[in-house]
Amino acid sequence: MHIGHYISGSGHVALIGWLIFGNVFAAEPLPMQVASVSVVTGEQYAAAIAAFQSPQSTTEVAQPETPDAPDTPAVVTEPDAPAAITPPVQAETPPTEEAPEVMEQALPQQAEVSDTAPELPEPPAEVAVLVPEVADRAVPKPAERIAPEAVSKPDPEALPDPVVQEAVQKDQTGELPKEPTDATAPEEAATEIVTEAEKPAATLTESKRPPARRPEAPVKVAQPDPKPAATPNPEQKPAPDTSDAVNAALNEALASASSAPAAASVPSGPPLSAGEKDALRVAVSSCWNVGSLSTDALQTTVVVTVSMSPDARPLDGSIRMASYSGGTEGAARQAFEAARRAIIRCVLCSDTLPTEKYGQWQEIEMTFNPERMRIK
């Protein structure tokens, strides 16, 4: 570990010694011009100066008389006439109700309701397009999964997997060219959330109805329903359990992080290339699901440390939150749990993390910054 220090120190000592004792900065004197001068006495100098002095003037200039200042005109002040003020109009106040109007109403019978939500036919599809929508940009196809890269709908037979693989089946001779495997393909994904308002208006109809703002004039009331109103069934409120264990994971993580030993193992082997780092980043990104995070957790950046085994799997209990920023402690706990799930779920293969560089990725510090995910 200290080889670099020894080389650097030796080099510096040699350099400083060479600079001091090697007469490196000794230089020849610069060329100089020489001029002869003569020495004069004080009297000679005074006589020479006197010949060049200017004549002195003693003429006085009469100052002009100061004119008398005119008297200050008397200022007559009058009190300001008060401006006419119209008294403010009192706000129109609804008169106080003398006695509340109470309607005696017998408690109606219990409504006949079922516990299961009733079946409701789907609303009829809206038809005709009167207003074509002009989109400013290409509208991506909505999908349940939002990912950094859009993925078209895979073969329904394919199992979800980040790696695309075709199924191995028997050939025409009825023999398997190699071990049979299922087809795999990434799940369908869009790059951003597409709301209904952003979809093409293929099934929408122009509405002629203005929004309801004020009640309309009284209209004829439809025939009353003979069925009396039902009595709400006051439900007994279960006793809430106020036990709170929400901080346990966070405290444990922070305590573990603060007490983590500083003596990390010495990285060995050449550092990871940019491509290898990118592969690791992509692998973790594909498992980092922020869909169930709260708004606050999506404002929180967490730094997570993890110790890896040589077969590129996180060691049990080694995933810890080193720090967080931008959110509350509770939000940090949610964000950390999502990050931990991402790390554990990602089965990292040796292609991503080369074994010969294990010393470089034995300890990994990952910063999960959801800033770009908030605008999806």
Add this chain to the structure above:
Amino acid sequence: MRHLVLILWAVFIAGVPGYVAAQSQGPLRIEITEGVIEPLPVAIPVFEAETAGSAEIAALITQVIAADLTGTGLFREIPASAFISASTSFAAPVQFADWKAINAQALVTGAVNVQGNALNVKFRLYDVFSGAEMGSGLQFSGTADGWRRMAHKVADAVYSRITGEGGYFDSRVVFVSESGTKDARQKRLALMDYDGANVQYLTDSSAIVLAPRFSPTGGQVLYTSYESGFPRIYVLDVANLQRRGLQSQDGTMSFAPRFAPNGQTIVYSISQGGNTDIFTLDIATGQGTRLTNAPSIETAPSFAPDGSQIVFESDRSGSQQLYVMPVSGGEPRRISFGPGRYSTPVWSPRGDLIAFTKQNQGRFHIGVMRTDGSEERLLTASFLDEGPTWAPNGRVIMFHRETQGAQGRSTLYSVDISGRNLRPVRTPDGGSDPSWSPLQ
């Protein structure tokens, strides 16, 4: 010059090993800025029945919990047919490897105990890939006929622990139930669980009713009724259906009421002589205060959750736009500037967003914007979407959608504030003007 080159070369030779050594120290550091957004796979085995008569209710509770979680669009239930591990006992240790194998990222286990009319429900939540329990186990006690609420409470706890946000399943919605054709439509107030179950009617259909609004505690409902011939505001006590009308002047119309966060004041509109302004009314004293005084139409007021401001719609600029003013009145500040007309603003219970209805180019939208009008985002589009209301956690919006034509039907819908998970809410008849209660 030759000496200078020698110096630089010596410094370079001496420094490179130190630099390399410095770079090699410490862990490998990477930054992850791109992730995925997809439903979290969750396994919910049928809760264990601890007594002989508990099996049926245990199955029902499990179904409701699963429906609550998957209905958010944030979770995906793993079908029981994929389970490797059969969860037979609530106390048995969890075989995490079996759940990992089917990619379950969260596991909910529970047990139900029914004895007479007493019902106990307990559950535990596990993070499968870390092999740890998320929070401690919880137990709810109540009566057997309240099993659905117990299930909602379990789902709320699971949702809250995973997402970090408050739940909204144990809540109710008051709305206007509509039946009949458009030209002879019957309307009455109805109350239901957030998911459309347990519908109960609060009024009959002898008079048209509009715009019911829950009080902050959920115990009262404000609504507008035409039973006197003119629109008038009533306060209804949900527990006993007792109600009283608020004072109104002859020749005026009172409508669009909404409670202040303190539950003691209401804000509403009065229309008189073709002009509409916004007033507040102290329910206890009956003292009213005018907040706006303009020749334009000001209506649909909604309080900020801290009670300091009111958002409302006004056409003072020539078209319907949204404005915010202090609760004491004063000069309003316009916050909507996009094309089209904006109406029915509702302040989020979190205070961060305002939901609204927008009409533009012949289409209606439900949208959200920041309270300063920035970051407008339209979530829906249809022939007629209107009347948004917020879930107690400020993450979901419910509204009503009406289809075109004489046979058009009004249906309640819900949508996540991201614009995802747009889905209808099942009600026996049509529904409009929903108002979401706080958590019970």
